[in-house]
Amino acid sequence: MDLLHRSYSGILSQRLTRRSAALVQSICARTFSASSTLCLIALLASGCSSTTPNSLVSLPSHPGEICDYQWILHGISVDGEKQKSRLLWQKMVRDRPYLTCDKLGFVRGSAGSNPYLGKFSLDDDGRIEWRKPPKISRMVGRRDSSDLERDFLKALSRINRASVDGDMLTLRGDDGTRIEFKQTGELPTPAQ
Numbered sequence: 001m002d003l004l005h006r007s008y009s010g011i012l013s014q015r016l017t018r019r020s021a022a023l024v025q026s027i028c029a030r031t032f033s034a035s036s037t038l039c040l041i042a043l044l045a046s047g048c049s050s051t052t053p054n055s056l057v058s059l060p061s062h063p064g065e066i067c068d069y070q071w072i073l074h075g076i077s078v079d080g081e082k083q084k085s086r087l088l089w090q091k092m093v094r095d096r097p098y099l100t101c102d103k104l105g106f107v108r109g110s111a112g113s114n115p116y117l118g119k120f121s122l123d124d125d126g127r128i129e130w131r132k133p134p135k136i137s138r139m140v141g142r143r144d145s146s147d148l149e150r151d152f153l154k155a156l157s158r159i160n161r162a163s164v165d166g167d168m169l170t171l172r173g174d175d176g177t178r179i180e181f182k183q184t185g186e187l188p189t190p191a192q
Helices: 002-045 065-070 085-091 147-158
Strands: 069-078 097-102 106-110 117-123 128-136 161-165 168-172 178-186
Touching: 002 065, 065 097, 065 117, 065 161, 097 178, 117 147, 117 178, 128 168, 147 178
Parallel strands: none
Antiparallel strands: 069 097, 069 178, 097 106, 106 117, 117 128, 161 168, 168 178
């Protein structure tokens, strides 16, 4: 009986081991397939692809499209002098002047220390005519203007031409005033 019991339990043990191994292989294969699929989905969702990030952002094809984008100050020249690229405004993006506009011609943004608002007409060929020159907006807790803010608002009200080259927007005035902006991305679409 003992011999029979040992033979039977050995055969049963081998069958259970084979079934367990097959079951484990099946589970591992399904898990690997599912995890591979999830990894692929995660890579695609995170934007990992063979295209470069810059090619994903559309660029304006002519100056009349600049109001579809937000622009951050890159350089400024007013009254024949370039605004010194201070470490502070080059590095601290949140304190750097920027420009946005809309299809109605309202121009707004930050002049560095305070927000500003103005209104212009912008032709597709880049000609600008100010309807209301940009000025610091009314707000509670207005901060003192920095040299950069004063120069930026002075230069902005003097410009009358816009040109776009790739992700750079250049605004010029007849007196040599020049403001350069770098595109920071498309404006978010309004919620409906």
